[in-house]
Amino acid sequence: MNFLPIFYNITDKPCLVVGGGAIAARKAELLLRSGGRVRLVAPEIGARVLEMADKQALECEQREFRQDDLNDMTCAIAATDDKNLNAEISRQAQARGIPVNVVDNPDLCSFIMPSMIDRDPVQIAISTGGVSPVLARMLRSKLESCIPGAYGELARLADDHRDAVKRRLPDVDTRRRFWETILDGQVAELVFAGRTEDARQQLEQELESFNIAGVRGEVYLVGAGPGDPDLITFKALRLMQQADVVVYDRLVSQPILDMVRRDAEKIYAGKASSNHAIPQENINQLLVRLAKEGKRVLRLKGGDPFIFGRGGEEIEELIDENVEFQVVPGITAASGCASYAGIPLTHRDHSQACIFVTGHRRDGEEGLNWEMLSHANQTVVFYMGLENVERICSSLKAHGRAADTPAALIEKGTTTEQRVFVGDLDSLPGLIARNEVRAPTLILIGEVVALHDKLGWYKPGEEIR
Ligand SMILES: C[S@@+](CC[C@H](N)C(=O)[O-])C[C@H]1O[C@@H](n2cnc3c(N)ncnc32)[C@H](O)[C@@H]1O
Numbered sequence: 001m002n003f004l005p006i007f008y009n010i011t012d013k014p015c016l017v018v019g020g021g022a023i024a025a026r027k028a029e030l031l032l033r034s035g036g037r038v039r040l041v042a043p044e045i046g047a048r049v050l051e052m053a054d055k056q057a058l059e060c061e062q063r064e065f066r067q068d069d070l071n072d073m074t075c076a077i078a079a080t081d082d083k084n085l086n087a088e089i090s091r092q093a094q095a096r097g098i099p100v101n102v103v104d105n106p107d108l109c110s111f112i113m114p115s116m117i118d119r120d121p122v123q124i125a126i127s128t129g130g131v132s133p134v135l136a137r138m139l140r141s142k143l144e145s146c147i148p149g150a151y152g153e154l155a156r157l158a159d160d161h162r163d164a165v166k167r168r169l170p171d172v173d174t175r176r177r178f179w180e181t182i183l184d185g186q187v188a189e190l191v192f193a194g195r196t197e198d199a200r201q202q203l204e205q206e207l208e209s210f211n212i213a214g215v216r217g218e219v220y221l222v223g224a225g226p227g228d229p230d231l232i233t234f235k236a237l238r239l240m241q242q243a244d245v246v247v248y249d250r251l252v253s254q255p256i257l258d259m260v261r262r263d264a265e266k267i268y269a270g271k272a273s274s275n276h277a278i279p280q281e282n283i284n285q286l287l288v289r290l291a292k293e294g295k296r297v298l299r300l301k302g303g304d305p306f307i308f309g310r311g312g313e314e315i316e317e318l319i320d321e322n323v324e325f326q327v328v329p330g331i332t333a334a335s336g337c338a339s340y341a342g343i344p345l346t347h348r349d350h351s352q353a354c355i356f357v358t359g360h361r362r363d364g365e366e367g368l369n370w371e372m373l374s375h376a377n378q379t380v381v382f383y384m385g386l387e388n389v390e391r392i393c394s395s396l397k398a399h400g401r402a403a404d405t406p407a408a409l410i411e412k413g414t415t416t417e418q419r420v421f422v423g424d425l426d427s428l429p430g431l432i433a434r435n436e437v438r439a440p441t442l443i444l445i446g447e448v449v450a451l452h453d454k455l456g457w458y459k460p461g462e463e464i465r
Pocket of ligand 1: 307308385439
């Protein structure tokens with residue numbers, strides 16, 4: 001990130017615009033809308049600037065730029081056609097520590113102007129760091145369409161009641177819960193429907209009767225998918241953004257954690273196969289305790305919580321303790337990794353069934369039905385099988401699966417670090433050792449694996465031509 005996103009108060013502060021054309025006029029308008037006092041200097045002045053000068057909205061001088069124009073300025077914008085002059089203005093302003101923007105030249109800027117969504121007093125600024133203003137504008141139009149125009153009105157209503165709410169609800173967390181119910185509930189709907197007065201009354205009634213003790217905590221058991229943040233569901237995203245606390249596993253990738261509400265408390269409950277950061281019983285109790293404190297608890301798990309995720313055990317405890325919960329499925333590793341590796345889990349010609357199995361031995365025994373797993377024309381997916389790969393391959397062969405049955409290892413599937421190795425039941429253990437394959441890795445066994453050569457499409461790190 002080359003630029004710090006900040007909002008700068010320029011109310012009643014002098015701002016300089018150099019240039020008299022349409023772009024300079026637009027910049028001057030923005031400064032005026034933000035409360036700045038604008039002085040504009042240019043040898044040639046266009047119609048739009050003249051119009052603003054006539055209305056005395058800004059001070060306009062028809063002449064060349066002079067060094068002393070920068071005296072006492074809060075910021076300066078160079079919007080001339082003259083590259084040398086723009087560079088000179090930038091140099092002089094920066095030498096004096098005055099924030100300067102040069103139109104269409106990020107290298108000469110000490111600040112850049114974002115693309116804006118204006119729902120005054122709500123402002124949303126989008127920046128690509130000056131790299132692609134067109135992309136910023138495209139993002140803006142996407143956001144424009146999903147942010148109602150009345151958000152400004154809603155913010156003003158909230159502002160009118162800020163002090164009263166602070167007095168009535170001195171605790172910060174309680175206040176936040178109150179505001180969340182207001183800004184996402186009936187009050188907001190009334191504002192959006194143009195019924196501001198009704199919204200005001202409703203807000204005051206809700207403030208009067210609000211009781212945090214009546215707010216019940218809840219647990220959201222959410223599947224975060226196998227790694228690519230684009231693979232989480234809309235529902236997961238919504239709950240991630242309203243949680244007070246998140247209890248997450250080792251498999252939840254950083255880009256996904258970054259999508260959780262920024263000020264939510266984050267508790268790592270990480271799990272590697274032999275290293276339980278917090279024992280499962282304690283995780284269950286932690287969820288119950290946090291929910292009983294009235295918190296919205298996000299239990300975020302890699303993949304799907306109900307597939308080798310012990311999600312069932314967690315909600316069993318919640319049910320026993322009478323705690324409300326929701327379960328949000330996620331894309332399980334088998335599905336995500338197979339798709340990103342170009343290996344269909346079933347195929348009319350090669351595989352009529354697909355089985356998900358754990359390769360992790362509990363008390364030294366998988367307890368698996370090897371005979372059933374060794375049938376031909378099916379795909380077997382081993383989760384957590386890396387450490388036992390030799391046993392897996394030899395057991396399958398011993399129960400009749402051909403030694404040349406295609407087999408794949410998918411490491412860190414769906415992420416930008418995904419690696420796929422293809423071999424067969426004989427060569428799989430050697431592939432792991434030679435390539436230093438590490439967890440999380442999924443093992444796929446079956447004829448469909450051979451399709452990877454043709455169907456493999458996701459090649460992170462490879463240049464696309
Ligand atoms: C405890 S299980 C959790 C499975 C998860 N609940 C799911 O539905 O995907 C962990 C195992 O899932 C597999 N796994 C999870 N994410 C993976 C990924 N991105 N790439 C490869 N394997 C993955 C690995 O075999 C790992 O050892």
